[in-house]
Amino acid sequence: MSRSTFRVSMARTGIVLVVALASIAATPRHALRAPIEITAQGCWGDNVQGPAFVRIAEGFNKVQSAIHVKGIRGGTTAQILTRVSAGNPPDVYFDCSISDLGQWAANGYAQNLDPYIQASRFDMNKIITSARGWTSYNGHVYAMPFLEDTFMLLYNKKLFREAGISKPPVTTEELVADALKLTKRDSSGKVTQLGWGPTLYGGDYIGTWLPVYMTIFGGSLADPAGKKISANCPACVAALAWETDYFKKVGPANIDKFASGFGSEYSPANAFLTGKVAMIINGEYYSHVVRDYAPKTFEWGNVALPHPASRPDLANYGMAGGNPATIMKGSKHPKEAFDFLRYIESVEPTVAFANAINNVPQLFDAIKSPKLDPNPHYRAFVRYAFGKGIKNFPVLPVSSDYADQLTRIEDLVVHGKMTPQQGMDKVTSTVQGKLDQQQSGL
Numbered sequence: 001m002s003r004s005t006f007r008v009s010m011a012r013t014g015i016v017l018v019v020a021l022a023s024i025a026a027t028p029r030h031a032l033r034a035p036i037e038i039t040a041q042g043c044w045g046d047n048v049q050g051p052a053f054v055r056i057a058e059g060f061n062k063v064q065s066a067i068h069v070k071g072i073r074g075g076t077t078a079q080i081l082t083r084v085s086a087g088n089p090p091d092v093y094f095d096c097s098i099s100d101l102g103q104w105a106a107n108g109y110a111q112n113l114d115p116y117i118q119a120s121r122f123d124m125n126k127i128i129t130s131a132r133g134w135t136s137y138n139g140h141v142y143a144m145p146f147l148e149d150t151f152m153l154l155y156n157k158k159l160f161r162e163a164g165i166s167k168p169p170v171t172t173e174e175l176v177a178d179a180l181k182l183t184k185r186d187s188s189g190k191v192t193q194l195g196w197g198p199t200l201y202g203g204d205y206i207g208t209w210l211p212v213y214m215t216i217f218g219g220s221l222a223d224p225a226g227k228k229i230s231a232n233c234p235a236c237v238a239a240l241a242w243e244t245d246y247f248k249k250v251g252p253a254n255i256d257k258f259a260s261g262f263g264s265e266y267s268p269a270n271a272f273l274t275g276k277v278a279m280i281i282n283g284e285y286y287s288h289v290v291r292d293y294a295p296k297t298f299e300w301g302n303v304a305l306p307h308p309a310s311r312p313d314l315a316n317y318g319m320a321g322g323n324p325a326t327i328m329k330g331s332k333h334p335k336e337a338f339d340f341l342r343y344i345e346s347v348e349p350t351v352a353f354a355n356a357i358n359n360v361p362q363l364f365d366a367i368k369s370p371k372l373d374p375n376p377h378y379r380a381f382v383r384y385a386f387g388k389g390i391k392n393f394p395v396l397p398v399s400s401d402y403a404d405q406l407t408r409i410e411d412l413v414v415h416g417k418m419t420p421q422q423g424m425d426k427v428t429s430t431v432q433g434k435l436d437q438q439q440s441g442l
Contacts, residue, residue, distance in 0.1 A: 035068040038333050040340060043096035043323070044357070045074025052356035053094070059352070060343045067336045080328070084109055089328035091337040094146055098134040098321050098392070099206050099399040102226075105137035106397035106438065110326035113141045116338035126345065130320040130385055131362040133392035138226070144341045147350070147359035148322030149283040150385035151205065151212055153306065157299035159193070159278040168301060171309040172216070175279070176246050182278040183250055191250065191258040196279040198243045199410070200272075201265050205321060206393060207407035209281045212319045213239040215391050216305045221402070222394040227439070229432040231406065232424035238308075240413055240420040247414040268293045272300075281305070283321075284381030287373075288358040302377050304384060317389035322362070360385045397438045402431045 042053040050073030057071030072090065077100050083089045095101070104110040117124065124132060124141070131145040153175070155168050163182050169175040179195030186192050202208040211221060219235035222228060230236065247255060262276065263269020266289065271277045273294040290300060307314035325344065327337045343349060350366040353359070355373045360382050366372065367382055384390070396402065405427045413423040 035066055036333050036336050037068050037070065038091040038331075038336050038340065039070045039072060040092040040094070040337075041072040041075045041080065041090040042094040043075060043077075044094075049357045050074060052353060055356075056344065056349050056353055057340075059349055060340055063343075067333075067339060069340050081109065084329050087330055089330045091327065091331040091333055092325055092340060093328055094323050094325045095143075096323055097206070098324060098395065099403045101134070101143055101324050101326070102137050102394075102396040102399045104326060105140075105142040105395075109329050110142045111329060111331070111334060113144065113327065113338065113341075116327075116335065116341075117141060120338070120342060122342055122345070126364060127362050128364055128367070128386060129388070130390040130392065131322055134320065134322055134395055135324060137395050137397075143324030143326045144345055145362040146323045146325050146344050147354055147357070148320050148362055148385060149205075149285070150320045150360055150381055150390060151209070151281055151283050151318055152302045152304060152381060152384055153279060154272065154282055154286060154300060154302050155279045156272070156275060156277075157301055159275060163278075168303045169306050170315075172242055172306045173309050175306045176242070176249075179246060179279060180249060189254075191254045193275070194250070194255065194258055194271075194277045196246065197255075197259070197271065197277045198246060198281075199414070200259065200262075200277060200280050201282055202407065204265075204282060205319075206403035208403070208410050210240065210243070210406050210410045211393055212281060212305065213243055215319050216307055216314060216317050217242070218308075218311060218314050218317075220391075222396065226394060226396050227435070229402070229428050229435060231402075231431065232421070232428040237420050237424050240410065240424060243410075244414050244420055248416075252415045265289075266293070270294075273298060284360055284378055284385075285358045287375050287378040287381075290377070300377070302380050314389070316384070316387050317391070318384065318387075320360075320385060320390050320392055323359070396435060398431055398434045401434050402427075405430055 040057055044050050044053045054071040054073055057069040060069050077095060080093050127145060131148045135141055135143045135145055153168065159182055165178055165181065169178050175196065182195030183191060184193035199208065214221065214236040217235040217239040219233050219239060220230055222230055262271040270293055272280050290298060304316050305318050307317060325341055327334050331337055345363065347363060347366045347369055350361050350363050351369050351371050354361045358378055361367050367386065393399065409423040409427050412418050413420055
């Protein structure tokens with residue numbers, strides 16, 4: 001090799017080296033290392049909602065490379081707490097109930113998200129009021145909402161026509177009158193069609209619809225500070241008395257015997273879809289339930305929950321629930337976990353998941369999205385959730401116990417074992433005692 005050729009070769013090598021170094025310098029630092037792995041587990045385990053949740057995680061992985069989320073479908077709260085105790089929790093858990101959050105926050109199972117919200121300057125005002133209401137405990141945010149539920153009165157239009165009822169009820173008095181007219185019996189007095197099932201499918205909320213009834217009567221389950229239980233407030237007792245009066249008129253034993261033959265809610269044997277029950281209280285996901293399981297000729301409507309005739313100011317009142325996403329105690333990558341939570345609080349994943357499982361979007365902008373499912377029944381629920389009269393089940397360290405007590409005592413009262421006042425006094429004293437014990441640290 002000549003000296004001149006050697007110089008050219010060295011020059012070319014130097015150029016290549018400079019270009020390579022410049023390329024490395026221009027490459028984002030996070031691209032030079034493997035992405036941080038986090039896990040996000042959702043409560044959704046069925047073959048529709050489960051895969052839809054996993055797709056949300058995969059969507060996050062496609063829009064950035066610093067973090068890789070492993071989406072896991074299905075998982076009960078008991079399983080998650082077992083993993084927390086073992087020091088191997090998912091970084092993020094999406095619950096399908098709001099009744100666990102207060103206890104998890106109080107016991108440190110769920111992390112306080114305030115520092116991450118402040119550091120990232122995340123605007124909580126992007127979230128609709130009703131969804132923000134069930135994400136905080138003691139003034140601090142412990143969960144980010146990922147869709148929510150709200151509940152309306154669902155009615156069978158064909159059965160209404162056959163009974164000569166021209167419109168759905170607006171007041172609680174009209175609901176009972178219509179329900180009695182829609183209830184049919186055979187020659188022996190056996191119920192063959194029930195006008196309204198007050199406790200039917202209560203597991204879709206907290207085990208019971210009773211807090212919803214209390215809300216439409218103007219009641220409140222706890223004081224704003226979350227220190228005093230008020231299940232025995234006059235309006236709360238009046239709501240249970242209204243429900244109990246309907247049971248008495250139809251006969252608790254008659255309702256029990258008739259309901260014992262009901263099939264699974266999420267199947268073609270659903271009592272509402274088969275015309276066995278003319279009216280129920282339930283959520284926005286029924287747009288998909290009807291689509292998947294109802295006969296093609298099924299006609300239904302969904303309207304605002306009724307209010308007492310004497311309280312027109314309570315029109316459009318109701319309650320919301322939802323899916324709180326928490327960063328779990330023991331997460332090895334909480335900052336990255338919050339980055340994923342920030343992603344779900346954007347329009348595209350919210351609308352995608354809302355359309356997949358037919359829940360209400362938690363974001364103002366997602367509600368306005370032209371890509372949101374246009375089904376008129378679903379959109380009615382969305383508008384309803386947006387209203388100022390939608391309240392929340394209180395987020396307390398004893399919320400789960402509260403839900404269980406309301407469910408158990410309601411059953412005793414409507415079956416004549418206790419009066420409404422006795423029942424709600426019992427719930428109040430029991431839950432207040434547990435709350436006081438929790439707050440005292442005992």
